[in-house]
Amino acid sequence: MSDKLKLANQVCFPIYTLSKEVINHYRPLLKELDLTYPQYLVMLVLWEEGEQNVSTLGAKLNLDSGTLTPLLKRLANKNLIERNRKATDERVVSITLTAQGKLKKKAAQSIPSKIASSLNVSTADLAQLKKIIDQIITQINKEK
Amino acid sequence: MSDKLKLANQVCFPIYTLSKEVINHYRPLLKELDLTYPQYLVMLVLWEEGEQNVSTLGAKLNLDSGTLTPLLKRLANKNLIERNRKATDERVVSITLTAQGKLKKKAAQSIPSKIASSLNVSTADLAQLKKIIDQIITQINKEK
């Protein structure tokens, strides 16, 4: 097996492992906010960009309606968001933050720094990791 | 400050995204073998190291019995593995490959090269990615 083959083989498992580890580090922090990691991602988009369709959320987070529909129903049950069909196009469901959903942003402010210190990795390493991964993801998206 | 809550500035989201992308690249290849990615990981360990307990498998793949028990039942239903209580310690379940399970290794030989070319990333990038991720995982494991 060539070095490249071996490497590809040996890099996919660490990526999968790291992703789970990172989410496991988020879990206790997000539990205090009564959010899961994917729910937190949805909230991030809404806090930053405001009202979204299910499909724009899906495009930004790489999730389909099969994942988002039940997730958004759970966020709505917690009174963090509202789901409303648009009058101008009844196929589209508009997702907006409730007052409670907007408020939750305050409680989330401390998460990034807590994660950074809990991962216990240097800022330089994280920056480098982000750079390479963003490169690879850009490459992958090009193929679509 | 609140910049940290922006999706674009997060490292964790790209890690999570990349992990899903990589597994999505495996999916069509593994479908031909009638395996999922976690099932493939179990088979890799068995092909490489032979007979395993549920708990040694779990330690190597970072999965608990709640995930492994049903997964191993599915592999057993496909006649790729056998699950047997050990006579010397009835708490322990020994996982061994069936003849069919051993045979499947041949069909899996082509997967790494297909993944390597499908990911379309340079060897240098992969090497650097692996180096940083391994570093971080080592760091994380130290804390346990």
Place this chain on the structure above:
DNA sequence: CCTATTTAGATTGTGCACAATTTAATCTTG
């Protein structure tokens, strides 16, 4: 011994991820 503790794995329950299909609304084109 024999009881208390520990260990291995199974079970239960929640939630995510994704493929495949369905439903309803909108758009397109003849």
Place this chain on the structure above:
DNA sequence: CAAGATTAAATTGTGCACAATCTAAATAGG
């Protein structure tokens, strides 16, 4: 305008991930 195509979201079904709990077996310590 009507029929067919397209689109957005929901639904259905499978499988993974993980917390919490349970069961049975093994071990330890009195």
